[in-house]
Amino acid sequence: MRIRSTVAGLVLGAGVLVLGAPIALADNSSQPPAPTASPASERQRQAPAAQPSEPSSRVRPTVPTAVPPAPQRPSIVKPVGAPETGGGMQDSSSGAGALVIGGIALVVVAGGGSVAYRRLRKQS
Amino acid sequence: MRKWLGVAVLVCALTGCSGGQGEEQAGQSQPLSTVQSDAASPAANGTTALPASTPTEISIPKIGARSSLIPLGLNADQTIQVPPVDQPMQAGWYDKAPTPGELGPSIILGHVDGNKKPGIFFRLKEMAVGDEVLVSRQDGRTAQFKVTHVEQIAKREFPTDKVYGDTQGAELRLITCGGQFDQAAHSYKDNIIVYAALVPPVS
Known part of the structure; x- marks a missing residue:
């Protein structure tokens, strides 16, 4: 009876050791994050561990920023010179100038004609 | 046990x-x-622009200007076409440039006068920074622009690159004539150029 109980005790002891080992390991691995539970340090420490998945998630935001250039810039043909966008309010000014010149010429011709006529009359 | x-x-x-x-x-x-x-979360703070759409009408509340828009191209000598001078109240848009609201500089031209009457842009020189310009488009949207700069410059020194050059956002140029009228050349000596930028749509 004692032998059986001894064997059973050994088996249980071995079981405890086997089961206890992961517990001890788990405690060791979980302990470091626990004291550094402050959010800032947490992110810094966990970021490297999550690196395999992070690059894809960090790349995603850059994809939308790269998309906006998609609206293609329309081309433009640059014209030469300045636009002529005024006809002038005094459009008839050139006609008035011609009339003035014509009038002066008429007066000169008429004056010369009258002078010539008087001279011819005196001579006769 | x-x-x-x-x-x-x-x-x-x-x-x-x-x-x-x-x-x-x-x-x-x-x-x-x-x-x-x-x-x-970084906001999309990039340039906002509308897709291409033919402009149909321009409205400038400050100077009471309102006109339909006709397409303008290039003359044989590569100068820009202008609306018929005998229809001075008609404005036009340069169709070899981006449409208003689209990325880049869109160009709208109007006469200061013509046919001995004031033109659609007779009061364009009164525009100031912050004034509003509205351009209706065929797609039903209205592109709203705010004036950023106004300048009067001699035609001999017309800033081609500044007016027609690439811009970071959707912009608009309103161009007409100004300054003294050269009787011999039958042309104004200067141009009035209004630079405006698109106001991002609310929706």
Whole structure:
């Protein structure tokens, strides 16, 4: 009876050791994050561990920023010179100038004609 | 025997507690997701522009100008076409440039006068920074622009690159004649140029 109980005790002891080992390991691995539970340090420490998945998630935001250039810039043909966008309010000014010149010429011709006529009359 | 069984149960209970710690670790990965969302949150502060659409009408409340828009191209000598001078109240848009609201500089031309009457842009020189210019488009949208700069410049020094050159956003140029009228050349000596930028649509 004692032998059986001894064997059973050994088996249980071995079981405890086997089961206890992961517990001890788990405690060791979980302990470091626990004291550094402050959010800032947490992110810094966990970021490297999550690196395999992070690059894809960090790349995603850059994809939308790269998309906006998609609206293609329309081309433009640059014209030469300045636009002529005024006809002038005094459009008839050139006609008035011609009339003035014509009038002066008429007066000169008429004056010369009258002078010539008087001279011819005196001579006769 | 019962003692050993008690010890075993105690050990199993302790093992079960370690499982809870594992869940906490999974929960600790949540801040990462918030960091990711923070990284994804940068606002799209890029240039805003509308898709191409033929402009149909221009309205400038400050100077009471309102006109339909006709397309203008290039003359044989590569100068820009202008609306018929005998229709001075008619404005036109340069169709070899972006349409108003589209990325780049769109160009709208109007006469200061013609046919001995004031033109659609007779009062364009009164425009100032911040004034509003509205351009209706065929797609039903209205492109709203705010004046950023107004200048009067000699035609000999017309700033071609500044007017027609690439811009970072959707912009608009309103061009007419100004300054003294050269009787001999039948032309004004200067140009009035209004530079405006698109106001981002609210929707």
